[in-house]
Amino acid sequence: MRRLAQELDTGPASLYVYVRNTAELHAAVLDELLGEVDLGSIRGGGDWRQQLVRVLSSYTAVLFEHPGLARSALVARPSGPRYLELLEALLALLAQGGVPDGRAAWGVDALLQFATATAAEQATRDAAPDAQDEIDALVAAVRGSCAQTHPRLAALGDELFSGTGQDRLAWGFHVLINGILQTARPGATDR
Amino acid sequence: MRRLAQELDTGPASLYVYVRNTAELHAAVLDELLGEVDLGSIRGGGDWRQQLVRVLSSYTAVLFEHPGLARSALVARPSGPRYLELLEALLALLAQGGVPDGRAAWGVDALLQFATATAAEQATRDAAPDAQDEIDALVAAVRGSCAQTHPRLAALGDELFSGTGQDRLAWGFHVLINGILQTARPGATDR
DNA sequence: ACCTGAACACCGTTCAAGT
DNA sequence: ACCTGAACACCGTTCAAGT
Numbered sequence A, B: 001m002r003r004l005a006q007e008l009d010t011g012p013a014s015l016y017v018y019v020r021n022t023a024e025l026h027a028a029v030l031d032e033l034l035g036e037v038d039l040g041s042i043r044g045g046g047d048w049r050q051q052l053v054r055v056l057s058s059y060t061a062v063l064f065e066h067p068g069l070a071r072s073a074l075v076a077r078p079s080g081p082r083y084l085e086l087l088e089a090l091l092a093l094l095a096q097g098g099v100p101d102g103r104a105a106w107g108v109d110a111l112l113q114f115a116t117a118t119a120a121e122q123a124t125r126d127a128a129p130d131a132q133d134e135i136d137a138l139v140a141a142v143r144g145s146c147a148q149t150h151p152r153l154a155a156l157g158d159e160l161f162s163g164t165g166q167d168r169l170a171w172g173f174h175v176l177i178n179g180i181l182q183t184a185r186p187g188a189t190d191r
Numbered sequence C, D: 001a002c003c004t005g006a007a008c009a010c011c012g013t014t015c016a017a018g019t
Helices: A002-007 A012-017 A022-036 A040-044 A048-064 A067-073 A081-096 A101-127 A129-143 A151-161 A165-182 B002-007 B012-017 B022-036 B040-044 B048-064 B067-073 B081-096 B101-127 B129-143 B151-161 B165-182
Strands: none
Touching: A002 A012, A022 A048, A022 A067, A022 A081, A022 B129, A040 A048, A048 A067, A048 A081, A048 A101, A048 A165, A067 A101, A081 A101, A081 B129, A081 B151, A101 A129, A101 A165, A101 B101, A101 B151, A101 B165, A129 A151, A129 B022, A129 B081, A151 B081, A151 B101, A165 B101, A165 B165, B002 B012, B022 B048, B022 B067, B022 B081, B040 B048, B048 B067, B048 B081, B048 B101, B048 B165, B067 B101, B081 B101, B101 B129, B101 B165, B129 B151
């Protein structure tokens, strides 16, 4: 708020004429930024799964550039035209893949949550090198764990921290898509 | 920091003797709290899937009580004994389900991230009623969306916001578990 | 060596007062 | 009606100075 106000050569109080609080500001800014997600070029090729992963990766990339936004997007979703467009595109692709309607509704939420959380996690770590300390501590703890008491941990070891962020993100999307295809919602029909 | 210092009848500076920053403090507190996740009672019945969902739900419940912790757990993971115990238990259950080692390593991460993100999201919304405004705005925007330009959105409508938090969480766990079972990691063997 | 008072450099939000 | 200066009530972190 204060930084934006300064940029606009005014006091922070003036912003509250246009916006109710920081969450609302973040949601509005994110919706604007979502213009960078090119939904048109999605039809560039590949099946619906690949197209889905492409849109979601593009969404993640936008958030990745703005760690603070990613963190608040987890709690305060935008509701502007770009976000609606994104939802529509994702729902269309899921329908194309034969996912039942109700399940697709919950599915987009899971997919976007995964994308947002991953962006918040990685972007924050990149921006604040201090945050890297915590996972370094975890790596050390796993390496130092006793094979007697923690056999699985000892067996897997560094495997837990392997792979690039890109690869893990794409794998996660595919896990979710496959899972959504195979998992009925609780209750009878799952229309 | 300041609140904890006050509780301890000292100044905030004193805490920096024991802890490097807030992230480290949060990670340590969360590890302590993880003692409430009863890994023993997991063997209470059901197959490995149900047991997995039970542990993860218990983990989510702990975070749910502490919104602030949940938010920072997304970025700064604990590395204490309770967290290692939790990882070990989850890995053991995945192995029992026949998930290949390397895939299980990435899988626990996805499962815990989903649990943590869901807790951060819902707990924050519950704690700060202001945050509810944003999803209210989204509900209104979806309802007001035009069926011509956004056919899927119009068709699904309130379905997007249906279900209890509990049901969506459990469904998400099952989606991930099923997805993990069916999705190989990039690269050749996926040992 | 271990601890801490006081200060530094920030936040978001409110509200009375101005134009 | 629209805008805003100034204040309120907070933060995390540092560091010189104390015991």
